[in-house]
Amino acid sequence: MGRQGVVLMVRDSAEIMARAPDWQAYMGRSLPTAPYLAPDAAPRGSFRRVAVLDGVPRLYGYRKLPDYHLTFVAALPLDEILAGTQRQRQATFATMAAMSLLLAAMAWLILRSVRARDRAERALRDANRALSLAGSVFQHTMDAVMVTEIDGTIVSVNPAFTDVTGYEAAEVIGHTPRLLRSGRHDAAFYRALFEQLASTGSWRGEIWNRRKDGQSYLEWIRISLVRDENGKPLRYVSVSNDVTELRAGDEHLRHLAFHDPLTGLPNRALLLDRISQGISVAQRDGRGMGVMFIDLDRFKPINDTLGHDVGDQLLQQVAQRLSQAVRHSDTVARIGGDEFVILLEQVDDGITYVNLAEKLLASLSRPMLLGPHTLEVGASIGIACYPGDGDSAATLMKHADAAMYVSKASGRGAYHFYHPGMTAQSVQRTAAEPGPAERAAE
Numbered sequence: 001m002g003r004q005g006v007v008l009m010v011r012d013s014a015e016i017m018a019r020a021p022d023w024q025a026y027m028g029r030s031l032p033t034a035p036y037l038a039p040d041a042a043p044r045g046s047f048r049r050v051a052v053l054d055g056v057p058r059l060y061g062y063r064k065l066p067d068y069h070l071t072f073v074a075a076l077p078l079d080e081i082l083a084g085t086q087r088q089r090q091a092t093f094a095t096m097a098a099m100s101l102l103l104a105a106m107a108w109l110i111l112r113s114v115r116a117r118d119r120a121e122r123a124l125r126d127a128n129r130a131l132s133l134a135g136s137v138f139q140h141t142m143d144a145v146m147v148t149e150i151d152g153t154i155v156s157v158n159p160a161f162t163d164v165t166g167y168e169a170a171e172v173i174g175h176t177p178r179l180l181r182s183g184r185h186d187a188a189f190y191r192a193l194f195e196q197l198a199s200t201g202s203w204r205g206e207i208w209n210r211r212k213d214g215q216s217y218l219e220w221i222r223i224s225l226v227r228d229e230n231g232k233p234l235r236y237v238s239v240s241n242d243v244t245e246l247r248a249g250d251e252h253l254r255h256l257a258f259h260d261p262l263t264g265l266p267n268r269a270l271l272l273d274r275i276s277q278g279i280s281v282a283q284r285d286g287r288g289m290g291v292m293f294i295d296l297d298r299f300k301p302i303n304d305t306l307g308h309d310v311g312d313q314l315l316q317q318v319a320q321r322l323s324q325a326v327r328h329s330d331t332v333a334r335i336g337g338d339e340f341v342i343l344l345e346q347v348d349d350g351i352t353y354v355n356l357a358e359k360l361l362a363s364l365s366r367p368m369l370l371g372p373h374t375l376e377v378g379a380s381i382g383i384a385c386y387p388g389d390g391d392s393a394a395t396l397m398k399h400a401d402a403a404m405y406v407s408k409a410s411g412r413g414a415y416h417f418y419h420p421g422m423t424a425q426s427v428q429r430t431a432a433e434p435g436p437a438e439r440a441a442e
């Protein structure tokens with residue numbers, strides 16, 4: 001290659017990437033005016049010029065490698081070309097060719113390692129990003145997360161877990177989830193849970209647990225088995241939400257749907273359901289049951305003279321007195337206005353109804369103290385019994401109402417058992433003025 005021959009690898013950015021000889025002295029230096037870097041430069045060519053960096057006039061040959069954004073350049077000093085013999089020139093070109101090959105191989109190796117490094121860095125960056133995303137979700141999710149070993153030892157919990165349970169991470173790590181048990185589930189419950197977890201790798205459902213302060217709470221929980229890359233069980237991850245308030249809200253709504261808001265007694269819908277259930281049980285057991293329809297006497301004047309609020313308080317007192325007069329297993333319902341119904345189950349003899357009806361009439365006719373007022377009302381009662389007076393909730397209600405109407409008609413403050421002749425009277429009354437009792441029974 002002679003004393004001043006050179007080979008170069010130049011980036012499209014004009015930076016010298018490799019040079020022989022004197023690699024280190026020229027690495028990174030820039031050749032912005034090199035003709036082969038001109039936008040319209042041919043892919044290969046030759047030219048003559050005085051080198052920018054060392055001032056030696058040379059004859060240059062180049063070839064662009066667009067895929068690598070590089071140009072490969074070889075140059076011989078003009079004086080050596082002109083002075084040398086043919087043999088010298090051949091030797092020089094042979095050396096240059098060998099150098100060029102060497103340089104190209106080095107450049108290729110460098111590029112390959114640079115690309116491999118770029119790829120590795122990109123993969124690492126992606127993995128780090130995914131990890132930090134997972135970490136951020138773990139930290140900030142509203143779901144309580146608990147990670148355990150396969151033997152149940154807790155290895156990690158998130159801040160939401162601490163919010164729900166009251167336990168800091170340090171207080172639970174190394175323990176097992178038994179720490180949270182509320183005692184509301186039996187051993188069979190946990191056995192079934194673990195069996196499903198072992199066979200399917202997941203479990204979901206509701207569990208009553210206990211917070212650090214001793215309070216029980218209901219959580220909706222999903223537990224999943226996590227395996228390693230070889231499929232070997234590695235950890236359990238449980239994600240849960242505290243649904244105690246949600247459940248309480250549901251129960252409150254359900255209570256509202258089936259109870260009278262003024263007295264708290266079951267409403268007509270719940271009563272009809274209980275009568276239907278009672279009929280099924282009575283049928284199965286061959287027992288009797290009955291329905292007592294109670295309508296207050298002269299309640300309207302109290303409302304009209306003292307106001308609705310006082311009327312409300314009176315209805316509440318009536319509800320209390322009725323509830324106190326019956327057995328725990330009986331149902332006292334308010335089905336509208338001043339109408340109440342008692343469902344008596346497992347009663348086979350008429351005397352039980354007679355005794356209760358008299359007890360109720362006596363109880364309701366006792367004066368009621370409502371603030372400054374001492375009020376007196378009475379009641380009219382109608383009784384219909386299963387199976388003799390009907391075998392459906394609607395029929396029993398209708399017949400008890402008809403019997404109650406007879407009590408009203410007979411002067412109030414009385415009770416009557418239903419008998420078929422009463423239906424005609426009731427039909428006449430219904431035609432004249434449909435009452436809430438009929439509506440309730442339909």
Ligand SMILES: Nc1nc2c(ncn2[C@@H]2O[C@H](COP(=O)(O)OP(=O)(O)OP(=O)(O)O)[C@@H](O)[C@H]2O)c(=O)[nH]1
Binds near residue numbers: 311
């Ligand atoms: N305070 C109060 N009054 C109600 C409520 N629902 C219905 N009422 C009233 O209860 C009364 C029921 O009417 P009736 O049964 O015909 O009145 P009554 O004076 O008892 O008539 P008899 O049964 O024939 O003796 C009506 O005045 C309704 O406005 C309620 O929730 N609160």
